[in-house]
Amino acid sequence: MSRLRGSVTIDDVARHVGVAKGTVSRVLNNYTDISEATRKRVLAAVQELGYQPSATARNLKRGRQDTLGIVIPVGHGSGADPFLSEFIDGIARALDELGLDLLVTTAHSREHMIETVKRLIARRKVDGFIVTRTEVDDPRIAYLREHNFPFVAHGRTRDPSGYAWFDIDNEAAFADGVRHLYSLGHERIGFIGGPMELNFALQRRDGYRQGLEALGVAHDPELETLQLLTEKGGFAGAEALLSLEAPPTALLCATDALAIGAVQFCRKFGLKVGADVTIVGYDGLPVGEYLDPPLTTFSQSAQEAGGRVARMLIDVLDGKNPTDLQALATANLIRRASDGAPANSSEALASALRDRLNQQPHSGRKGE
Amino acid sequence: MSRLRGSVTIDDVARHVGVAKGTVSRVLNNYTDISEATRKRVLAAVQELGYQPSATARNLKRGRQDTLGIVIPVGHGSGADPFLSEFIDGIARALDELGLDLLVTTAHSREHMIETVKRLIARRKVDGFIVTRTEVDDPRIAYLREHNFPFVAHGRTRDPSGYAWFDIDNEAAFADGVRHLYSLGHERIGFIGGPMELNFALQRRDGYRQGLEALGVAHDPELETLQLLTEKGGFAGAEALLSLEAPPTALLCATDALAIGAVQFCRKFGLKVGADVTIVGYDGLPVGEYLDPPLTTFSQSAQEAGGRVARMLIDVLDGKNPTDLQALATANLIRRASDGAPANSSEALASALRDRLNQQPHSGRKGE
DNA sequence: TAAGTCAACAAAATCGGTTTCGGAGATCGA
DNA sequence: TCGATCTCCGAAACCGATTTTGTTGACTTA
Numbered sequence: 022m023s024r025l026r027g028s029v030t031i032d033d034v035a036r037h038v039g040v041a042k043g044t045v046s047r048v049l050n051n052y053t054d055i056s057e058a059t060r061k062r063v064l065a066a067v068q069e070l071g072y073q074p075s076a077t078a079r080n081l082k083r084g085r086q087d088t089l090g091i092v093i094p095v096g097h098g099s100g101a102d103p104f105l106s107e108f109i110d111g112i113a114r115a116l117d118e119l120g121l122d123l124l125v126t127t128a129h130s131r132e133h134m135i136e137t138v139k140r141l142i143a144r145r146k147v148d149g150f151i152v153t154r155t156e157v158d159d160p161r162i163a164y165l166r167e168h169n170f171p172f173v174a175h176g177r178t179r180d181p182s183g184y185a186w187f188d189i190d191n192e193a194a195f196a197d198g199v200r201h202l203y204s205l206g207h208e209r210i211g212f213i214g215g216p217m218e219l220n221f222a223l224q225r226r227d228g229y230r231q232g233l234e235a236l237g238v239a240h241d242p243e244l245e246t247l248q249l250l251t252e253k254g255g256f257a258g259a260e261a262l263l264s265l266e267a268p269p270t271a272l273l274c275a276t277d278a279l280a281i282g283a284v285q286f287c288r289k290f291g292l293k294v295g296a297d298v299t300i301v302g303y304d305g306l307p308v309g310e311y312l313d314p315p316l317t318t319f320s321q322s323a324q325e326a327g328g329r330v331a332r333m334l335i336d337v338l339d340g341k342n343p344t345d346l347q348a349l350a351t352a353n354l355i356r357r358a359s360d361g362a363p364a365n366s367s368e369a370l371a372s373a374l375r376d377r378l379n380q381q382p383h384s385g386r387k388g389e
Numbered sequence: 390m391s392r393l394r395g396s397v398t399i400d401d402v403a404r405h406v407g408v409a410k411g412t413v414s415r416v417l418n419n420y421t422d423i424s425e426a427t428r429k430r431v432l433a434a435v436q437e438l439g440y441q442p443s444a445t446a447r448n449l450k451r452g453r454q455d456t457l458g459i460v461i462p463v464g465h466g467s468g469a470d471p472f473l474s475e476f477i478d479g480i481a482r483a484l485d486e487l488g489l490d491l492l493v494t495t496a497h498s499r500e501h502m503i504e505t506v507k508r509l510i511a512r513r514k515v516d517g518f519i520v521t522r523t524e525v526d527d528p529r530i531a532y533l534r535e536h537n538f539p540f541v542a543h544g545r546t547r548d549p550s551g552y553a554w555f556d557i558d559n560e561a562a563f564a565d566g567v568r569h570l571y572s573l574g575h576e577r578i579g580f581i582g583g584p585m586e587l588n589f590a591l592q593r594r595d596g597y598r599q600g601l602e603a604l605g606v607a608h609d610p611e612l613e614t615l616q617l618l619t620e621k622g623g624f625a626g627a628e629a630l631l632s633l634e635a636p637p638t639a640l641l642c643a644t645d646a647l648a649i650g651a652v653q654f655c656r657k658f659g660l661k662v663g664a665d666v667t668i669v670g671y672d673g674l675p676v677g678e679y680l681d682p683p684l685t686t687f688s689q690s691a692q693e694a695g696g697r698v699a700r701m702l703i704d705v706l707d708g709k710n711p712t713d714l715q716a717l718a719t720a721n722l723i724r725r726a727s728d729g730a731p732a733n734s735s736e737a738l739a740s741a742l743r744d745r746l747n748q749q750p751h752s753g754r755k756g757e
Numbered sequence: 758t759a760a761g762t763c764a765a766c767a768a769a770a771t772c773g774g775t776t777t778c779g780g781a782g783a784t785c786g787a
Numbered sequence: 788t789c790g791a792t793c794t795c796c797g798a799a800a801c802c803g804a805t806t807t808t809g810t811t812g813a814c815t816t817a
Contacts, residue, residue: 041797073511078773106474113495125493127481143441281679311649313681409767446803
């Protein structure tokens with residue numbers, strides 16, 4: 022592979038000025054025991070030669086990399102998560118201001134992910150980790166804690182004590198969502214969720230249940246379905262719930278991707294979203310605004326979250342107590358046009374859909 | 390900041406086995422002048438102690454980082470480009486197989502971008518660069534070439550000679566698009582493009598013009614509009630073109646984001662996309678499938694492109710001649726449902742729209 | 758049997774910085 | 788005037804690997 026650039030080293034600068042290299046280093050690192058005259062000459066030479074210290078050499082001595090790591094999960098061929106790309110953007114922006122860099126790797130499985138974490142730590146390529154998409158029992162967090170390696174989690178785990186995290190109050194958001202739908206007049210409210218290993222999926226489902234309970238509405242297990250967090254999953258989820266004897270008139274979805282799939286199901290069977298069926302997502306993806314109808318959703322700024330988490334990690338590296346670095350943010354409901362008062366009762370919806378499902382037997386997708 | 394982990398070094402291994410550390414290094418790097426017995430003992434100790442060489446120390450000596458860099462442009466507050474996130478995903482996957490890592494940084498301006506490139510090179514944090522979103526005259530590429538630093542571009546520049554690149558044949562795709570629309574019966578075909586500094590935007594516009602010329606259709610400058618590459622830009626572009634005296638019945642858009650905005654404009658003014666107005670995008674974003682109607686678009690697999698570019702860069706680092714590493718791929722038209730034969734003539738479309746624009750003076754959005 | 762070869766490894770140099778240690782002058786205090 | 792203190796900086800150790808050079812004993816070869 023490529024050889025090192027013929028770049029200028031600290032020795033070149035030292036020789037050019039006629040001082041020891043240690044002196045150059047001290048000038049550059051703002052030591053106080055340097056005379057003004059020497060400082061100026063060194064700085065001039067640095068300028069003239071265009072010297073920049075080698076990060077590698079400095080890291081070796083300092084035992085620090087000025088680099089943070091993130092391992093992003095990539096599904097089975099499914100595309101990248103749009104949430105994550107904004108999240109990374111936010112991290113990178115925050116780090117840029119501090120002169121740190123971000124090392125991004127991907128992992129296609131749980132095992133691969135932890136293996137990558139281990140490798141990056143063992144080879145000392147990063148100073149700390151940002152863990153995303155926390156699981157209820159997260160092996161990455163277990164590993165990092167066990168090895169006392171600095172990290173910050175975006176999202177909590179079952180036991181959220183003893184480490185730094187930033188999370189959204191998912192329970193509150195979904196309880197809120199239920200309340201909102203109920204106040205619009207919905208009495209049967211469905212929930213399309215994700216895999217229960219994912220902590221946020223669990224939290225959102227719990228929030229849904231808590232919301233019902235707070236309203237004194239009996240929880241009907243039939244109205245809950247768990248799917249993969251993709252548009253296809255949302256389609257399947259809507260199909261499952263709306264085909265019930267007594268279908269929900271509103272669907273609360275754990276993510277925007279699910280909601281988009283659910284909207285597609287309704288479109289396919291001629292149900293008017295926002296009237297016949299209300300659909301609410303979560304993520305605030307920009308594209309939601311351009312759907313038909315524009316998607317009502319909970320928004321969290323992924324970019325802001327990224328910046329926040331990055332700064333928290335810096336704090337951890339600076340020696341702050343991780344336990345003091347735990348923050349909970351609120352997600353806000355952005356009302357657009359996919360929610361509204363129910364146009365029909367659950368029974369009417371059921372019969373309308375029954376007709377349509379018969380007319381247009383569940384063939385492959387059409388018109389596309 | 391954090392101190393180095395109390396991790397096991399090559400000296401620990403050497404001491405444990407009772408050999409010189411050079412011997413351990415040679416075992417690990419498969420030198421031949423090591424007896425089988427020693428090799429085994431060293432390997433056993435490595436296993437037992439869980440030793441992994443420090444990337445930093447190795448890099449210092451070898452002058453190589455096993456890390457590639459990418460600088461992604463981030464708009465003025467606008468979110469991350471969904472294309473880029475899949476692209477990065479593709480890169481990371483390819484690198485993972487080779488044990489390399491990817492350093493991701495963001496830049497909010499042209500200056501910032503080149504400054505970041507300089508810093509990463511000077512501090513020797515990366516071995517090579519992947520340049521995305523090439524501009525017609527790209528300062529990054531000029532810099533990298535001038536300093537003879539290894540890189541691969543995703544997209545070409547005005548002068549595409551002398552460096553490695555991977556690009557899509559944008560001209561061919563858009564010429565093809567024009568032909569397709571013409572064969573559907575469209576005679577006035579509009580083009581919504583992006584800033585002409587971006588090379589792909591230029592290529593796509595040229596392809597549009599070439600397509601018209603090949604068909605012997607006169608090129609009407611009025612039917613071309615350039616916008617920012619966002620949904621808002623698409624909305625504005627559609628507005629500009631459809632408000633013409635003689636509006637186009639089909640809109641060819643340089644990106645999916647533009648197309649999505651154009652679709653929204655049509656929806657807002659009651660124009661049926663795929664009949665009243667045909668809209669074709671470019672990018673093949675997954676979300677296009679879930680729009681109403683599903684978006685007809687040119688697809689290029691961002692992920693595949695990422696992998697491809699990464700492997701090309703490895704080749705460059707391995708000393709291959711960059712000039713031999715230039716590849717052009719074809720984009721395929723994915724027909725979904727936003728294109729079709731024109732339901733009305735340009736005149737009919739114009740008068741229909743005139744009525745609607747008057748009726749519904751440019752108010753905020755409505756619940757559809 | 759002495760000189761030459763070779764296998765297998767130890768020792769030391771090296772990469773490019775940071776940091777510790779210590780020493781030469783200048784300055785200060787008594 | 789002389790030791791004590793400072794100021795400023797050179798010299799060298801050090802970080803943890805890789806790579807070069809050198810050494811030793813065993814084995815050939817003449």
